[in-house]
Structures are given as structure tokens and as C-alpha cells.
Amino acid sequence: VLAIWHQLTKAEIPELTKCSVLMRERSRVEETIYAMRRAGAGSLQVISDFDMTLTRFAHNGRRVPTTHNILDNRLLINEDCTRKMKELLNTYYPIEIDASRSAEEKLPLMVEWWTRVHELLIQQRIRKDLLAQAVKESNTMLRDGYKGFFDGLAEHQVPLLIFSAGVGDVLEEVIRQNHVFHPNVHIISNYMDFDHTGVLRAFKGQLIHTFNKREGALSHAAGLRELQGRPNVLLLGDSLGDLTMADGVSEPQNVLTIGFLNDQVEERKETYVNSFDIVLVKDETMDVPNAIFRYIT
Numbered sequence: 260v261l262a263i264w265h266q267l268t269k270a271e272i273p274e275l276t277k278c279s280v281l282m283r284e285r286s287r288v289e290e291t292i293y294a295m296r297r298a299g300a301g302s303l304q305v306i307s308d309f310d311m312t313l314t315r316f317a318h319n320g321r322r323v324p325t326t327h328n329i330l331d332n333r334l335l336i337n338e339d340c341t342r343k344m345k346e347l348l349n350t351y352y353p354i355e356i357d358a359s360r361s362a363e364e365k366l367p368l369m370v371e372w373w374t375r376v377h378e379l380l381i382q383q384r385i386r387k388d389l390l391a392q393a394v395k396e397s398n399t400m401l402r403d404g405y406k407g408f409f410d411g412l413a414e415h416q417v418p419l420l421i422f423s424a425g426v427g428d429v430l431e432e433v434i435r436q437n438h439v440f441h442p443n444v445h446i447i448s449n450y451m452d453f454d455h456t457g458v459l460r461a462f463k464g465q466l467i468h469t470f471n472k473r474e475g476a477l478s479h480a481a482g483l484r485e486l487q488g489r490p491n492v493l494l495l496g497d498s499l500g501d502l503t504m505a506d507g508v509s510e511p512q513n514v515l516t517i518g519f520l521n522d523q524v525e526e527r528k529e530t531y532v533n534s535f536d537i538v539l540v541k542d543e544t545m546d547v548p549n550a551i552f553r554y555i556t
């Protein structure tokens with residue numbers, strides 16, 4: 260039976276045979292996809308990370324900014340703040356992606372990074388009414404094929420939960436300006452809290468960083484009505500921390516995890532293959548998730 264299935268996915272999802280696609284257990288992937296197809300779009304939800312998962316990692320050899328880095332614009336912050344944020348990025352990003360450290364080890368350092376950056380941003384008294392302009396002026400870019408991804412999910416009324424440790428207000432503006440902020444999109448992220456004059460004074464709620472998404476999943480995602488009764492989950496992420504984004508799903512049946520391996524490829528390949536069902540190596544497109552979704556629905 261497995262051999263026949265294998266033939267099937269080869270013919271119907273040729274994207275899975277690209278050499279940038281790695282799978283620990285191809286048969287498990289195929290079984291999960293078939294089960295999802297049998298259950299249909301009505302049983303499915305998609306949970307995705309944002310920065311470097313829905314957005315590109317790089318374009319023409321240059322890094323694409325994350326939601327935090329979009330804020331690096333003179334409209335919003337001064338030179339001194341830019342310099343300090345860069346220093347923090349240079350210190351903490353290598354730790355975030357370090358294959359030789361455990362998530363437990365990284366956790367307090369990530370809290371430190373996010374807290375310090377948020378404090379810097381608050382000091383800059385960022386104005387809400389300038390965020391849209393900063394996004395326009397940035398080099399942010401969603402992955403190739405993003406339109407088919409967002410539009411396809413909306414068309415089949417499959418909820419898309421975007422779960423991001425980035426800045427929610429900026430994230431919303433990015434998808435709005437790309438015309439894909441459809442009604443099926445739900446977002447859990449770090450939102451800015453503005454005073455009555457529209458000046459940033461704090462961040463709302465519990466801080467979300469790369470390695471505490473499980474807590475957010477249990478406290479926020481689990482309560483979202485639109486996600487109830489959808490036991491099949493397609494999960495997309497670029498960090499090992501993203502794997503916990505589905506921990507709030509009650510009684511999950513079929514969960515398929517797709518990991519974008521953008522950076523430190525050789526160092527992290529083995530761990531990624533052991534952790535995600537499908538690993539996409541330096542793939543700046545949504546081709547594989549789109550092909551799987553098309554097959555399921």
C-alpha cells in the first residue's frame with residue numbers, strides 16, 4: 260500500500276520530490292496528508308509563524324527585515340536606538356539559532372533580548388500613525404506564492420492562526436498592504452499599547468518570544484472559537500520554538516509540521532529533520548505548503 264501512496268504523492272504533489280525538501284519519514288508524511296484529504300478542509304486549521312516563515316529570509320542576497328527591524332526607520336526611532344538595537348541583534352540572534360544550546364538555555368536570554376528592545380522602542384515614543392509609512396518604506400517581503408496561500412485558505416474558509424513573537428501592529432500592516440488580511444486570519448503576537456495621543460507607552464499582555472509559544476498557545480489559541488472542531492493542523496515555522504504553536508489544539512488528530520531552514524543550514528539540518536515532518540532548505544517560496552493544501556482540499 261505504501262508503495263502505491265508514494266507513487267500518488269509523486270504524481271500529485273511533485274513539489275515534495277524537490278531536493279530542497281527533506282523528510283525523516285516520508286511514509287508518515289504521506290499518511291498524514293491522505294488523512295487530512297479524507298477529512299477535508301472543514302477539519303483543517305493552519306498555524307503559522309510570521310517572521311522568516313511567511314516572510315522571506317533574504318532577497319537578492321540581502322536579509323529581509325523582521326517586524327522588529329521594520330521599525331528601524333528614522334520616522335520612528337533615532338540613530339542611537341538603531342545602533343543599540345543592532346548591537347542587541349548581533350548579540351542575541353546567534354544565540355537564538357545556536358544549534359549547540361538547548362531551548363531552556365536560550366529562554367532567559369530571549370526574554371532579555373525582547374525586553375531590552377521593547378524598552379528601547381518605548382523610549383522612542385513611537386507614533387501609531389507613522390507605522391503604515393514605515394512598513395511602506397521597508398524592504399519587507401512575503402514569500403513567493405503568498406497570495407495563493409492566503410487566498411486559498413480564505414476561499415476554503417480554513418482558519419489561519421499567525422502566531423508571532425514579532426510586533427503585531429507591524430505584522431497586521433504588512434499583510435494589509437499585501438491585500439491578504441482576510442477574515443479567516445487570526446493573530447497572536449506582541450501588540451503595542453498606545454496612549455490617547457497615539458504614542459507608544461508599553462506592550463500589551465504577556466511577552467511572546469521564540470521559545471515560549473507553548474504558553475501563548477495554551478492561554479490564547481486554545482480559546483479561539485474559530486479553531487474549535489478542527490483537529491487537523493498544518494503547522495509552519497522556521498524555529499524549533501514554533502513546534503509548540505499547536506499545543507493549544509484540543510484532541511489533535513493529524514498534525515503535519517513544516518520547517519523552513521533558512522540559516523545555519525549544515526549545523527541545524529539534523530535537528531530540523533528530527534523535529535519537523537518536512538524541512539525546506541533555503542526555499543524562499545510557499546510552493547510546498549501550497550501544493551499540500553491544494554491536494555488536501
Ligand code: C5P
Pocket residue numbers: 308309310311312325326327328348352355372373376422423424425468469498
Ligand atoms: O514571527 P516570529 O515569531 O518569527 O518573530 C520572531 C523573530 O523576530 C525571531 O526569529 C527573531 O530573530 C526576530 N527578532 C528581531 N528583532 C528583535 C527580536 C526578534 O528581528 N528585537
Ligand code: MG
Pocket residue numbers: 308309310311312496497498
Ligand atoms: Mg520566525
